[in-house]
Amino acid sequence: MSVAPPPTVALDDRFARELPELALPWQAEDAPDPRLIALNVPLAAGLGLDPDWLRTPEGLRLLVGTSVPDGARPVAQAYAGHQFGGYSPRLGDGRALLLGELVDGDGRVRDLHLKGSGRTPFARGGDGLAAVGPMLREYVVSEAMHALGIPTTRSLAVVATGRPVRRETLLPGAVLARVASSHLRVGSFQYARATGDVELLRRLADHAIGRHHPGAADAERPYLALFDAVVDAQASLVARWMLVGFVHGVMNTDNMTISGETIDYGPCAFLEAFDTATVYSSIDHGGRYAYGNQPLVAEWNLARLAEALLPLIDDDEERAITLAVESLRRFRPQYDVAWSAGMRAKLGLPAELDDAVFSPLADELLALLEADHVDSTSFFRALGSAARGDAEPARLLFLDLASLDGWLERWRALEPEADAMDRVNPVYIPRNHLVEEALDAATEGDLEPLHGLLDAVAAPYDERPGLERYAAPAPPDFGAYRTFCGT
Known part of the structure; x- marks a missing residue:
């Protein structure tokens, strides 16, 4: 019988208690030989978890879900979602558990x-497992x-x-323990709306x-104010993605959070050669989620959230649609404001610089980068040196x-400000x-790399001597890059 964690690890079951229709009680599969690969010590300490205890056999059992505190109720969350534009009414945590x-x-x-903790009834034929990579x-x-x-979900630990x-070959399995403000998604609301239970949606x-x-x-x-807040949060988030080339x-709508945190790092990557048409995911054959499409997709996803919320926005459906459309129209100007502020900072320019000066300058630069x-x-980063006189x-x-x-x-x-540029680039x-x-x-x-x-x-x-290889682009022989979901 597994040893329970010490009583200082207190896990509430508020989500499962308040929304049992969206919470399927479930248990993690056994991990025959758990071994810690990575532990986020500062995050653990900030959560009130003892990093030394997490390294013990009992701590590892918590991190893979096979031993949880008394009173905790692990659940697989139910949600729906549009995946590459196609609606799936029942997705849910197929290989994950909310402890x-x-x-x-x-x-x-x-x-x-947890992610990779085994099959749940939402697995849709998958094995529910995850590989180390x-x-x-x-x-x-x-x-x-x-x-x-x-804004992002955080990673607490990876445990082999x-x-x-089994994927293309046999790979070592692992469980990721991650932390988030919540795992509520646009797809959570789509699922609740599809049940026809307005009180559940409320x-x-x-x-x-x-x-x-x-x-x-x-x-x-x-509920319209809730939608407004999600629109604002997502406009800010996606602008930040675009500014760093993420x-x-x-x-998919099941990968967009209500909190405005980035979630689900599957086939993700960072731009190297600037190209708005860049697609890294091996399954994105049509380029739906290309780098340059991300603001448009976010707006599309938010429209799906608006549809789900209509019964709460107003009893009169036509009035609800009108209000939701007006609210959704906030997204583009909010995104533009967030992106423009971020790009001004990257260029070392004052926030109050006239748009008539800034916009053509930024547009011309992006065209040069892409060409x-x-x-x-x-x-x-090199532009900071140019601001100091060395172009x-x-x-x-x-x-x-x-x-x-x-x-x-x-x-x-x-007169760009070089030091300010170094703080954001x-x-x-x-x-x-x-x-x-x-x-x-x-x-x-080998964990050294x-x-x-x-x-x-x-x-x-913070530029540091000895880390030059971490600042350098990929060598020419790296070739075209493709990423995979890992399922």
């Missing part, structure tokens, strides 16, 4: 959630996103299970308001030097070739 909620050191409620990808990329200041997982919306957007409760129309890869397939992360690092990235020089002259005339991102190197090595038991990469991306704005 429960805990309160961190700042008094915030956080979900403790994809779970470490989520660990690396989510922690890099956190360090970049982008001792069970092989309880879900009230739960989301209480958890994420409490100000909506006092609004004249609280490509999510699978922006010459310039590595965008390297360029924006050569930036010029070396281009073929069309005449056009670049003309752009640099107009930009310099605006990262030196280190999870370079795709380095991610693959780290995952391949870890799959074979993983630790080196994590060290670099944990402080992305």
Whole structure:
């Protein structure tokens, strides 16, 4: 019989208690030989979890879900979703479990959630398991996103299970323990709406308001205010993705959170050569989730949330649609404001710079980056040197030097602030070739490349001697990059 964690690990079951229709009680599959691969010590401490205890056999059993505190009720969450535009009425956690909620050191409620913990009734024919590589990808990329200041789920630990997982070959299995403000998704609301139970939909919306957007409760129309808040959060989030060149890869409605946090790092990657048509996911054959499409897809997903919320927005459906459409129209201007503010910062320009000056300058730069397939992360960091008078690092990235020089002259005339640029333009991102190197090595038991990469991306704005390879683009022989979901 498994040993229960100490009583200091307190997991609430509020989601399961308040929304039992969306919570299927379930247990994690056994992990024959759990072994810790990665532990996020600062995150554990912030959650009030003892990192040393998490390394013990009892702690590892918590991290793979085979031993949970008394009173905890692990559940697989139910949700629906549009996947690549096609609606699936019953998705849910096919290989994941919500162990429960805990309160961190700042008094915030956080979900403790597992991925790769075994088949549930939502598995739809899958094995419910996960391999070491994809779970470490989520660990690396989510922690890099956190360090970049982008709202995200966090990775607490990756634990090898001792069970092989069959994909193209046999791979070592693993469970990811992750932390989020919640795992409420657009798909959660789609599922509740599809049941036809308006009171369930209302309880879900009230739960989301209480958890994420409490100000909506006092609004004249609280459920429209909830939608407004999600629109604003997602506009800000996707703008931040675009500014760092992050490509999510699978922006299905079940992968869009109500909180505005990035979730589900499957076939994700970061841009190298700037190209709005970039697609990394092996299953995105039509380019639906290409880098440049991400704002449009986010808006489309939010329209699906609006549809789900219509019965709560107004009893008169036509009036509800009118109000929802008006609210959704907020997305594009909100996104534009967030992106423009971020791009002004990246260029070292004042926030109050007139749009008539800024917009053509930014548009011309993006066209130059795309025409010459310039590595965008390297360029924006090198631009700080150009602001200090040395333009050569930036010029070396281009073929069309005449056009670049003309752009640099107009930009310099605006007196950009170099130090401010260095605070928002990262030196280190999870370079795709380095991610693959780290995952391949870890799959074979060598964790040194993983630790080196994590060290670099944990402080992305601080240039450090000896880490030059983490700032360099992929070598020419790396070839075209493709990513996979890992299921």
